[in-house]
Amino acid sequence: MTDSYLYPIVALLPLTACILVFQVNPYHALVIRGILGAVAALVYAVLGAADVALTEALVGTMLAITLYAVAVRSSLVMRLGVLESASATSLDVSQSAQPQLEQWLDNLRTLLIKHHLRLELVNYPDRQRLHQALKDQDVHAICTPLEAESLENQAIAADSPIYCTTIRIPRLYDILQSELSSSHLTPSARLAQFEEVSL
Amino acid sequence: MINTLSYVCFGIGLIFWFWGTWPLLGDRSVLYKLHSLSVADTLGSISIVVGLLLKIPREWPLLLLALISLAIWNTVLGYVLAYCSSREDTYD
Amino acid sequence: MNVILIAMILALLIPIYEACQDEDIWQKMLAFASVATKTSMMILVVSVLRDDWMIGVVGVIILSVGNAALMLLAHILKRLNQL
Known part of the structure; x- marks a missing residue:
């Protein structure tokens, strides 16, 4: 042998x-x-x-x-809930909103690929169902346009974010936050962490 | 006589193996590497199996099965890999 | 015969090094294909060397199964990149 x-x-x-x-x-x-x-x-x-x-x-x-x-x-996927017609709720920004969303999603994809994650979009018909899906843990994050009045409050700067991305998972939030703060690309959407109280 | 012939077959197979595997290390495209790898690997392996067949003809059914599966699978595999990798290239 | 097996091991080291060093997934798949063929050929050579019919049968089965696994994985990876 x-x-x-x-x-x-x-x-x-x-x-x-x-x-x-x-x-x-x-x-x-x-x-x-x-x-x-x-x-x-x-x-x-x-x-x-x-x-x-x-x-x-x-x-x-x-x-x-x-x-x-x-x-x-x-399992290596980030499920992002978006409104089916993201431009329908906001009144006159419909022209500028859609490309901004697309750009934000592209940025998000490139950030996630660095961490070997995929981005999967889930469409929801209205805002209420979107938030309910986040609460029910159907999606990991949702991307919503800001309310009209808060849009008014910010003096409409060219690159001010008009989308707010709410993330349910703390680790995912930390990763994206650190990536966004270190990278040079302009964030066309605001990042927020979902505070869960009911369990 | 038969013995030296089988050793010659082994030698040819090994030369084919090294010749086909060496381009893997370079910076060429996937398809170029796939071509040299599938051709040289299949030919080298077939030559080695023929050498084995000459050495021990008693196990011919087994070695014949190896020969057939080698020839068929490696060609099919070459096509599948080329299809999968080139589709990804056109998508980007 | 021992010299032939040592040379085969050396030939096996090339795709292993390639798989370790290259970053493209398809180059790694190529290295995997090369390794799968080479290992099953080595099993066949050892079986003939020892005159062991059982190991030979296993070598032939591995030769066909390893390639089938490779094709499955290639298709899954292709679907992955499309989505």
């Missing part, structure tokens, strides 16, 4: 395991997990455990990776 090629083959297993541990992006880690599974199957087969190698290839490489890819894809 003590062949000279045995040691380098077995040494491949901790090597790939270390590479897997040091991955940051979850999807890259999944691919490296596939490589680890292939190497592990090789090691088991070389050591004489054919059944273990087969199980590793079938379950560890195929099933686990597919299930994990689906799980990571559905």
Whole structure:
């Protein structure tokens, strides 16, 4: 059993395991997990455990990776509730509001991609249902246009935010707050934390 | 005689492997790497299996199965990977 | 035969290094494809070397299953980038 090629083959297993541990992006880690599974199957087969190698290839490489890819894809997401017609409630800003929302959403996407998150938009017909969805924990955050009177109060500066994004999850709020304060892009929307009292 | 022939097959397979895997390290596009990798990997693996077949002809059903699955799967895999990765490129 | 297996291990190290160093996900998938083929070929060589029929069968099954896993993962990643 003590062949000279045995040691380098077995040494491949901790090597790939270390590479897997040091991955940051979850999807890259999944691919490296596939490589680890292939190497592990090789090691088991070389050591004489054919059944273990087969199980590793079938379950560890195929099933686990597919299930994990689906799980990571559905969990690393920020669900943002928006009004179905964001311009309908505000009166005369309908021309300028929509591009500003689009720009804000684009900024948000680029910020979230840095943290390997996706942005998923959920449409709601009116403001009341939007807030109810946030309370019911259906969405992680909502993006609402500011009320008309508060819009009047701020002297209409060109880059003053007319959208308010309310975030339910404290960690997400911290991440976005620090990213927004450090980056140079003008925030076209205000960030607010959702204070939950009823539980 | 047969033995040296099988070693020649192993040698050709290993040369193909190194030749196909080396472009992976460069900064070329995914499709270029995929082309060299799928061609050289499949040919090298087939050559190694033929070498094994010459060495131990007793296990021919197994090695024939390996040969067939290698040829079919690697071609299909090449197409699937190229399709998936190029669709992403056009989307960006 | 031992020399051949050592050379195969060296060939296996190239895609592993590539997967470790490259940032693009598709390059990593290519490295994964290369590793999957190479490991199953090594299992086949070892099975013939030891004259062990059982390991050989496992090697052939891994050869086909590893590629199937790769295609599944590639399709999931493609769907991921489209959304």
